Amino acid sequence: MKNRINLQKIWNGNIEKRIDKIIYGIKKSYIHDETAAHIQKYPLPSKESVINTLKDLFDIIYPGYFVDEELNLSNISYFLGHKLSNILENLSREIAASFRHEHNIDSNQCELCDESLEQGIECTLDLLNVVPDIRRKLILDIKAGYSGDPAAKSFNEIVFSYPGLHAITVHRIAHNLFMNKIPLIPRIMSEYSHSITGIDIHPGAKIGENFFIDHGTGVVIGETCSIGDNVKIYQGVTLGALSFPKDKKGALLKGGKRHPTIEDNVTIYSGATILGGDTVIGKNSIIGGNVWITNSIPPNSKVTLADAEKIIIVKKIKN
Numbered sequence: 475m476k477n478r479i480n481l482q483k484i485w486n487g488n489i490e491k492r493i494d495k496i497i498y499g500i501k502k503s504y505i506h507d508e509t510a511a512h513i514q515k516y517p518l519p520s521k522e523s524v525i526n527t528l529k530d531l532f533d534i535i536y537p538g539y540f541v542d543e544e545l546n547l548s549n550i551s552y553f554l555g556h557k558l559s560n561i562l563e564n565l566s567r568e569i570a571a572s573f574r575h576e577h578n579i580d581s582n583q584c585e586l587c588d589e590s591l592e593q594g595i596e597c598t599l600d601l602l603n604v605v606p607d608i609r610r611k612l613i614l615d616i617k618a619g620y621s622g623d624p625a626a627k628s629f630n631e632i633v634f635s636y637p638g639l640h641a642i643t644v645h646r647i648a649h650n651l652f653m654n655k656i657p658l659i660p661r662i663m664s665e666y667s668h669s670i671t672g673i674d675i676h677p678g679a680k681i682g683e684n685f686f687i688d689h690g691t692g693v694v695i696g697e698t699c700s701i702g703d704n705v706k707i708y709q710g711v712t713l714g715a716l717s718f719p720k721d722k723k724g725a726l727l728k729g730g731k732r733h734p735t736i737e738d739n740v741t742i743y744s745g746a747t748i749l750g751g752d753t754v755i756g757k758n759s760i761i762g763g764n765v766w767i768t769n770s771i772p773p774n775s776k777v778t779l780a781d782a783e784k785i786i787i788v789k790k791i792k793n
Contacts, residue, residue, distance in 0.1 A: 515575070516571065516574050516575055517571060518571065518572075518575055518658070519568040519569075519571045519572045519575075519658055519659055519662065520568060520571075521662055521666075523564050523567070523568050524565075524568055524659055524662045524663060524666075525662075525666050526564065527560075527561055527564050527565045527568070528644060528647065528663055528666065530557050530560050530561050530564075531561065531605075531647055532643065533557055534554060534557050534558070534561075534605060535605065535608065535609055535612065535643065536633055537550065537553070537554075539630075539633055539634065541553075558602060561598065561602065562595070562598050562599070562602070565594070565598045565601070565659075566591065566594035566595045566597075566598045567591075567594065568594070568659060569593065569594035569597050569598060569651075569656055569659060570590040570591040570593065570594035571590075572656060572657045572658040572659050573590040573593050573594065573656070573657065574590040575657070575658070576657040576658075597651065597654050597656055600650070600654060601647070601650050601651060601654075604650060608646050608647065608650070611646060611683055612639070612642070612643055612646060614683050614684045615639060615642055615683075615684065615685050615686065616629050616632050616633065616639060617629075617684070618684040618685060618686040618704070618706070619632045619636060619638065619639060619686045619688075620632060622686045622688065622706050623686075623688055636690075637670075637671035637672065637673060637687075637689075637690045637691075638671075638673065638686060638687030638688065638689075638690040640667060640670070640671050641667050641668075641671045641673035641675055641687060641690065641693075642675070642681070642685055642687065644663055644664060644666070644667035644675075645664065645667070645675045645677065645679070645681065646681075647663065648660040648661075648663040648664050648677035649677050649678070649679070649680075649681075651663075651677070652677040652678050660677035660678075661677065663677065664676060664677045671690060671691075672690060672691040672692060672693075673687060673690045673691070673692075673693045674693065674694045674695070675693075675695045676695060676696055676697040676699075677697075678697035678698065679695045679696065679697060679698070679699040679700075679701065679713075679733070680699070680700045680701065681695075681701045681705075682701055682702045682703040682704075682705065682738070683703045683704075684703055684704045684705075685701065685703075685705055685706075686705075686706045686707075687706075687707055687708075688706065688707070688708050688709070689708060689709035689744070690709055691709045691710070692709055692710040692711075693707060693709060693710065693711050693712075694711070694712045694713065694714060695713045695733075696713055696714050696715055696732060696733035697732070697733065698730070698731045698732050698733045698751060699713045699733035699734060699735075699736070700733075700734075700735045700736070701713075701735075701736045702736060702737045702738035702739075702740070702757070703738045703739070704738055704739045705736055705738070705739070705740050705741075705742075706740075706741045706742070707741075707742040708742065708743050708744040708763075709744045709745075710744045710745040710746075711742050711743075711744065711745070711746050711747075711748075712746070712747045712748070712749075713733055713734050713736065713748050714733060714747070714748075714749050715732035715733055715749060715750070715751070716732075716749040716750035716751075716753070716768055717750075718732070730751065731751035731752075732750075732751045733749075733750075733751060734748045734749065734750060734751070734753040734754065734755065735753070735754045735755070736748075736755045737754065737755060737756055737757040737759075737773070738757045738758070739757050739758045740755050740756075740757065740758070740759050740760075740761065741759075741760050741761065742755075742761040743760075743761060743762050743763040744763045744764075745763045745764040746761045746762070746763060746764065746765050746767070747765070747766050747767065748761070748767045749766075749767070749768050750768050750769075752770070753767065753768060753769060753770055754770040754771070755767075755770070755771050756770070756771055756772045756773030756774065756775060757773045757774075758773055758774045759771055759772075759773060759774065759775045759776065759777070760775075760776045760777070761777045762776070762777055762778040762779055763779070764779055765777050765778070765779050
């Protein structure tokens, strides 16, 4: 076993001075540019608390799947009461922190400003009120996954193990918060999901019903993307921006429709890249693997990539 360094034996005034110099240099870098330093400001939302809230939401959306206790009609009300109480307390606090940080309120004014806390409570209650509708959509997503994947043996298998369902569950939660203009927290949720599934869905994306992501690794869905009903996409699909408009000073212009629209009943196979806010994939179309699309595709079309010449071929699907 190697001997560990005993700092106490070698510690001397010279090392202490060097440490003090290092501290001074790091502190000076904070003052020089505050971009990545959050000092003397109201605390940011807790990432850990937001993730724990997501787990509580999963427990009420999928009761009995991710908890140890056995749930029944006798104890389900107590279970829901406990979970909802946790969510209301924790998420309200984190939303309040996000609003207060966004408004740049002086941290010395109050511990938690009343207005921000009221916003947090109202936004949390709004989310909890729509949980039944979120569950309705997710049940349709589960059924779409079961009917669209011959390898799926049961609904339980999809709930437990399909990364696509995990990603769309987080998205349907985060999208509600995003639409309520809550800063930071929707992105914390979506990036947490991205980190464990490999599926990157911006919380601003609009996604219809009966949505299924098969396999899922490497899927990217941009903020202004609009996806209709009964859409199925495979791994490696990118629904992204074609270009980023800039102002006269060269800074990126925020907002605007930058990502494509995918209409109803579309299937997009692995590796396809579809770009641009004006790009529309018409309903009932099939997009083949590895194609690159920057123009709209009419309804009832089939898009493939010719092996020999690597030319995109658009064929009308035979009725």
